Amino acid sequence: MTMKITRRNFIAAVVGGVVGIQVTPLPWKFTDDAAIWTQNWPWVPVPAEGAVTEENTVCNLCPGGCGISVRKVAERAVKIEGRTDYPVNPGGICPVGMGGLQLLYDDDMRFPGPMKRAGARGQGQFVNITWGEAYDILAGRIAKLRKDGTPEALAAIDGNYAGTTTGLLVERFMRSVGSPNYVKPNAITDTYHMGNLLMMGKSVPMAYDLENSDFILSFGCGLLEGWGAPGRVMNAWGMWHDANPKNRKTRVVQVESRASNTASKADFWVAPRPGTDGALALGIAHVLIKKGRVDERFINGFTYGFDDLTSSEGQSQPGFKTIVSNKYSPVQVERITGVDAGTIVALANAFSKAKAPVAVYGKGKNNLNGSLYEFMAVQSLNAVKGRINRPGGVLVPDPLPLAPLPEFDPDEVAAKGLETPRIDGAGTKAYPFTDSLINHFADAINQGARSPVDTLLVFSANPFFTVPDGPGFMNALEKIPFIVSFSPYRDETANMADLILPDHTYLEKIEDIVWPVGLQYPLYGLTKPVVEPVNDTQHAGDVIISLSKAVGEATGSAFPWENFEEALQARAKGLFDAGGGLVHYDASKPPWKFKPFGNGQKPSYKSFDDMWGEMKSGGMWFQPVKLAGMDGLFATSSGKFEFVSQKLRQTINETAAQTSQKAALDQMGIRVAGAEAFMGHYAAPKLGVDRSKYPLFMVPYEMINLSSGWIATPPFLYKTIFASQLLKEESFAAVNPETAAKYKLQQGDRAIVKSPVGELRVRIDLFEGAMPEMVYMPLGFGHTAYDEYQKDKGVNPNNIVKALNDPVSGYPLWWNTPVTLTKA
Amino acid sequence: MKNQSNSAGNGTPPRTGDLVPKWINLNIVAQDISFFVIGLIAALIVGWAIFPALLYSKQPQPMNFNHALHLDSEIVDGIDGDTPQEKCESCHWFRDDGSFSGIPKLDMCTGCHDDPESPLGEAPEEKAFLVNYVEPEKQIPWFVYSKQPDCVYFSHIAHVKMGEIACTTCHGDFASNKKLPLYVENRLTGYSQSIWGKNISGIYLNKTYADRMKMDDCARCHTEKGQEQNNACFVCHK
Amino acid sequence: MDSPLIPHGVKRCTPGVFFLWTLPWLALLAWGGLSAFLCLWKGLNQTNMSNVFAFALWIVFDLAVIALGAGAFFTGFLTYIVGRKELKSIINTAVVIGFICYSGAMVMLGIDIGQPVRGWFIMWHANIHSMLVEVSFCITCYLVVLAIEFIPLILENRQIEKVKELRFLGHNLHEIMAVFAATGTFLSFFHQGSLGGMFGVMYARPFAAREGFYIWPWTFFLFVLSAIACGPCFTILCTKLTEFLSRKKLVPDDAIEFLAKLSGRLLAVYLILKTFDYLGWIYGIVPRSGLTFMDFFRDGPYGVWLIVAEMIFCGLLPAIILLTPGGRKSQGALIFASLLNCTGIVLNRFLFIIVTLAVPVMPFDRFWGYLPTWQEWGIGLAVVGYGFLVFSLAYRYLPMFPKEIELNPVPSE
Amino acid sequence: MKKSNDHGKPETGHESTNGSGQKYGMVIDLDKCTGCGTCMVACAAENNVSVRADQSDKERVITWMRLYKISNGKKFPHTEVSYFPRPCMHCDHHPPCVSVCVATATKLDFNTGIVSQIYTRCIGCRYCQAACPYGARYFNWWDSFPQDKGMDRYLTPEVSPRMRGVVEKCTFCHHRLMRAKNQAYAEDRRELEEGEYITACTEACPAQAITFGDLNKPDHKVSQLIKHPYAFRLLDRLGTEPKVYYLSSRDWVRKLADNFLPGEYEPVVNRTWAEDEWSTKPGRDEF
């Protein structure tokens, strides 16, 4: 009875409760609030609001130097955008530049401040130290080298772009210490400068007047792969392909063995075997010569070596015309390049029919060197058509009028050290025109039992990853007793370092860009800090100045500046003194338009300080394009454009005088004799490999959406990588389906690419646009450092490149390595 | 199944009287009803009193701010304008890009309250302000009563300048406020009570818009003002 | 041990045997529980679903299970509305199956959506143009109805029945069951149809899309038809399985035979209409989308054999068996045909979901394939385990088969 | 109660944006497109799109703007590669995703033509993904932002970061419209000039291949470009009426933009420049 009533009452109370709770907010509010909770999960970030500002600066991630503006909310940078008020890139930038903030804010990728190695080399284990300690360690070490009288045991690898002030300061520091071993990674500009020196007598930047050309014959130049200033080239590309057919005057022909983006999107694609571009250029020149479609006025008036020559001894030497006529007929060239002779003739026709054609030379992006003779052959083609110093052709500009840094006298120790030969052999008889040879630098260290380098400074470079034959470089790094990295990033080379003195990233510092690659008018770009340094970093330029003072009085006196900006200003003074030059850009007057500008436009500033202020806010000093007069344009001994380089001939002859002609040629790696050796030509490289064992060639290629240089790839860019290029941890090698079938490989199969120096595991991407018998691998994958986005993604083809030396320049021939392909 | 029929007849004997049938046991009915009511009332207490008390946290602002005092243009320099609106904008202004600056940062305060040694008034709050924030140059961590969640986009300029809506319509009369009210936050959602409304029932009582700022309130006002096109999702969501 | 709970006059296995029997199903439930926890805690990255396979195994399970559960509403309709008396011997079974299927589907859906806590937005912020809203509404309501239909049966348990209040409740519910059956029929009819509509209205997905007449009423009725053609077969299958396992006859032949015959006829009608649907699609939507029938099968793991299997082996064949009196009479043939019929419906739903998504619409996109993860299988199979468990419990403790005592007189003790 | 609260839907009842408001659209010139991917990166950076360690999982990676690589499939050396940048098409007629959404989380705004997606409304049922033939919709399979990498420092407050379990997609950078409107209001204007509101991808494209504007305004560049003989749309015949148009002078590209029965495709361009130039077939024997 009691039991029953209790149960009954309980039920009544529960029913009452259930009914009652329905008319309270609890169930409804709770349901609603629970849903709102999911809309504001505490672990979903809420970006802070604030005043929005736009800071104009210049991108420094590649030597292209595009104008960017950084959108900031309060103190945070939230977006990078292209600037429409910058002459190089009217609005657009490349994907790497677009993702730049991830390089700034990714903690896993950056060093928090100065650090000392804690773990084994390469492990990336470091402990924090203070800047004071860092200076003490490094300055002490350098001072000791000088005390011991071995300042040459200090070496520096400097990836700062050619002509930049930081680069000059590093070089100056090395000289003031007394070491000749200042090494730069080789870039395409080195090939340009050397070629221009040999053919035009001056080591000037390459100035292709692309915007005014109506026929662009690009020899391997990665116009859409990031060559030059990507913002500029792609903007030009858009112009060339205007939707209005009337505005579509420009045709682009790409010469490349693989259907790269440039090749695919070009109006026509010609596919010679890798490394035979020079022969194709000469084949076209052959047709032009045979058809009489050469620019005789230019050839007769302003060139040397076109017709046969009579040497001072009275011997007749064949000139460019004879050699090309004899050796580079379309049929002969077809044999070398694999390009159909008819196509060569058609190309020549198109080239000669165009009003303002230009032959452009490059090898993918700017990061890697080209081949000297190939470049000379392409330049010869331009010269045959008289495309030198013409609108829409190749311009011959004066260098930027930057004031040189004041001379200084190295002290006794330094002077003695500077007399020791460079360990990389650059500038010797074998490579007389070369400034530095990073591939030989590693070889020199690996040869001896003890490393000739005691302390290595690395600036803005990651040779471990970017230099062909990476394993060789790694061995060298392991042998060097002490390595100092100035990289802000935890890159492969930095992970090998003993001391880290992290630089600012490009958004945190002032830096200059001297003449973006390929631009046809002089431009000096100025990057400025747009955010406060995120980490405890210091500008490498400032560090050098402080370090020089810490090392000793003698070195310190070579740096009469308080800080880096003073040094910058000292150089920029030259721009002011030169007069003229614009520090503002009016989008309605593109600098590549010849007409609207006279030569003496009025400067918009009064004093140097005025100009410097304008430059810092605008990020530029430039002069619109102008044609130089032909008088004194070429600084060669003939005063003309030289098809046959007298400078080269003289150098070879000098060497030959001491030994023999053959020995001289062999030493420089030249495989032709006679006049041909002094002009652009094609000679098959001596591979030194049994081709029956390595029947295929591996060709590394570059992509615009993947960094292959020192700069890491911002994680966003991996969204743009196709699954046929990278799948989880494996990268792909593109192989023609026919070739793949020979090796019984199908799409996605795993395979081993083996070269004489190593092997890599890849997956196979069957690509019709790949030349048969070639294996194409992208550069930029295969990092073993940085963060989870970069690390262990794919393989780095540099690791198996068997780099031969380019004749004369000694630069690595990284584009054809004999390999085998086997199914894994 | 026989035993069913006599179950109702259990218990006390039926009362006499014609109003209630004999088989009804009023005693038991009264018991049932009273237990039902006990449950009901308990639920009402839980739902209307205990639940809201648990749901909301109450916090004082880090320090007091006297709006009334600071809006007196005789006392404070820079409070310009004829309308209350313009006066508000003296401190809560629009930036050039049309965005709203919100609560002023410390540098606006230090325009006057610059010296920790010499306060402008007697109030102990000011002393504390000078010591705690001005001296160490620390921003005041204000609680924002009207902070919409991150999914909401709100353009002040569209409402104040283009829509000519007075600040008080949504924010209430803060100008005459001498003491900042407590900040009440929903523990579960993190919303300020000013957004979701003080009325826990969630029923719209048609008081003022300042009472709450739910989506329905935004939409209702848009509709009333003939701005129905602004009820499109992306106008208020980001 | 649990004998006080077991209905009067029937014989059940010992608690030990019963416990052993439940073990595998409990294991499936545990697996499912772990999977569900992972999916709710870590998110749907635990599955192999993707932006391509936005719908996957769970939705196939859902649609299949809901079609198989259609026996409940259809039998209810026939029993309470049409008044087929012989079905009273099987209606309880149909209701229990229906309840299992629908509640299982609901749970699976709850885990399938990315934001389960916001699930009620479907109701509160309903987009009435979405077929899925209609489906959700009807399934939710119908689940309530099924619960209401199930409750009286539960209340008939020997012990529960002793509580007077509950007994009254049960009786009263039973009395107005026809109202609920009618509502259930209405709701079920609509959502079964809308499930078809769900795919038919995806007009930019040529494999699923139907247009005009072929959406309404064609696809709508096709889905209803296919569901009511296979639902009874599933009921028969479950009954036969129970009979096999308990080694008892539980349902009189007339009920089974009636359902089988009906199933056969409906299946035949369905097949005819479905053939027209395919033809209308092949000659209508497909060429209008710039495609040919074989384009949908030119690549990828899902070949044209799926349609052959669906229409011929799992459609025509069972229809013939079920329409033949001999086929219905033979236990083996009947079970075989029911199995095929149920497989057919699963195949049909699989085609509509997986193949629709696997086929790329943009010509430069590729065919996709999909394999579920163990978490997806876990939750899918947990529904199976849950079904077996509930059905076994209901059989053991509730008078699910009213004719059981009559058909299996207890030998005098 | 007023007759309708249909967010300014035009009286005609026809579900498209041919009314009086704006109809924002995009034209992408595939001849200009270089396939560099800047649009994808700009989009991700602008819209706080999540990034995960494995971005090669193309079925789950979030790319509001996605580049598709297409090829003419011819043998070496006649192979050509091109790219289709694919944002959300913002279908103008009865967007397939909108009508299926259960919780009204996605809608076509008849005043801008933009198909919105509200993450806090979305319940993650993914029916919209199933319905969209362009694959333009993305589900958040993971919580999007790593907490401990400092990477949340570049997030912009203009776009709300998404929580896991919801669908997201290209919004035509709607916040930029709001930004432009705020700017206009600050300058006492209500109307926007052409170019004041453009998407991040439009702005970023270094080849200026993307044009953005109001298709309802005949003087806007997009309105003129869509009349270009090279203009076409992706999967046009499905009738979704995308507001994203493409231009290409290459027939093989145009042919890949839609499904065609054999013989159905009519070439727009008969000869390319290269074919013209090479048609003379100069003999090799001359040299």
Added chain:
Amino acid sequence: MTPLSFEWQWNIEYVIFFGLLYVALGIIGGGITFVAIKTALQVFGFMRERKFHD
């Protein structure tokens, strides 16, 4: 959704859709309420329960 929400639209589709929904809910709710009240009355004894016959 109720007509009180701003998302509600006064057109025939809404009325039919939600009309049917509310009718269905009404029938279910009404049925349950009816049974509940009836049971309560029986339990409370205000009503004689009838004998359940099958």
